[in-house]
Amino acid sequence: MSMKALEWAMYDVPAEMVKGALLRILLLLADHADTQGRGAFPSQKRIVALTGYSRRTIQNGLHDLETAGLIRRGDQRITEHLGKYRPIVWDLTMKDFRGAKTTPLKQPPQGAQTTAPLNKLEGRNQGRKKTSLGAQSGAQHDCAQNLYKEEPYIEPRESNARARKQIPIPADWKPSEEHRALADRLGIDCDIEAGKFKDRALDTGATSADWDAKFRIWLMRGHELGYTTVKNQQSARKYTWASDEVKRVIGTDLEGTDDYMELACKVADLLNQGLDPDMLRRQLANVPGDAWVEQLFEQEAAA
Structure with missing residues (x-):
């Protein structure tokens, strides 16, 4: 979750650009983005479950947000570990629309403002004058900005492929205990498959940000398709009459x-x-x- 992305979606994007379902979809993408507003890849099924909208509404909403310049397609390599059916990776453009905002709301009469929550807010922010309801909203916005400035920078998750360099398979790479446990559970000869996996990586010159994760996918995918070597499998005919x-x-x-x-x-x-x-x-x-x-x-x- 990114406070900066949520703040941008809530306060910096004009209301007339995100009417109805668009605002909720944009907020959900901001909640899934990193601190720079990038790398949000919730699936359409997840967006449907969280918002309650239909899949068609979600598809149209994403298209409208992209057309309006609020989101754009990001680095799709982030989801390469998810297999064949991967969700689209979205980046928030984080454009500054403050110059395009409409005029501020009319201020209500002075006598309509004194409430208990406002008094507490004044207690926390010494020297801040009592203002109208519109100015009070601006003060709360400033408070949210101050909170964000104090928020420490969070390093990207290790599983985020964009945060790490794509490298060839190391010469000393070998399967881990986790790989061997997975292979045992699937009935696969881990050593044989590791040799095939490494030879293929060297032969094709492939690169990856996480070779351990790539080998786990190799084992599971091979088990599903039936091309892995079964553990302790022996050839049906090792010798023939011409051997x-x-x-x-x-x-x-x-x-x-x-x-x-x-x-x-x-x-x-x-x-x-x-x-x-x-x-x-x-x-x-x-x-x-x-x-x-x-x-x-x-x-x-x-x-």
Whole structure:
């Protein structure tokens, strides 16, 4: 929330420019802006919920405020972490309309002003004269300005992408404990995905203000679309009949025979079940060629 932006919307914008719903929409944007009146990105759904107006009224109101020069489109990179459907980022123009204001209100008679709240206000502001109701409103406005001047400057939130520089992925970047917990919850192999994520960032030359947040989005988006590596996933067929390991187990004696393809496929199945190629080769070293199939079936049963 920015007191300066709210003060501008309430006091510096002429009333004839923000009639009806426009004022409430402008105040809501000012409430979401930073200290400079920039970076307000409430979604239309949120504006509808807070104001009670229809979506069409909100859309027309934003268009009218932009046409009147009260707001303009800001840095849209602020919402890049929100995914595909991102709200529009608005900046308040903070123009000085004080020169365009109408004449002040007529002052009421002197006898109509003495009230208890006014006396308290006079007690806080020593030396300030009793004035008409219109001058009293001006005094309250001055008080709001003084309060703002005493307000300390608040640093932009860390999540505000505009406040930080877009940098390439650091060479020593690695997933955090938070990433690993998220990956475990989603059933994803965090180390494999981190490697893919870093390689892609280096290959494309991408930059980001928050690489940790970008990797969290990578994990969640990949889980939704189903292209992440499942944790502890093993390939369905690591070896095939043409694998070098299969050839080493069978050797060259049987290569070219009618039974070679059947034997090679059987050996590949055993290796895919977890048998060590060297151990299997030693076990079959002294087995006659005509007994290979029976021996392989025994090995399969044992596996």
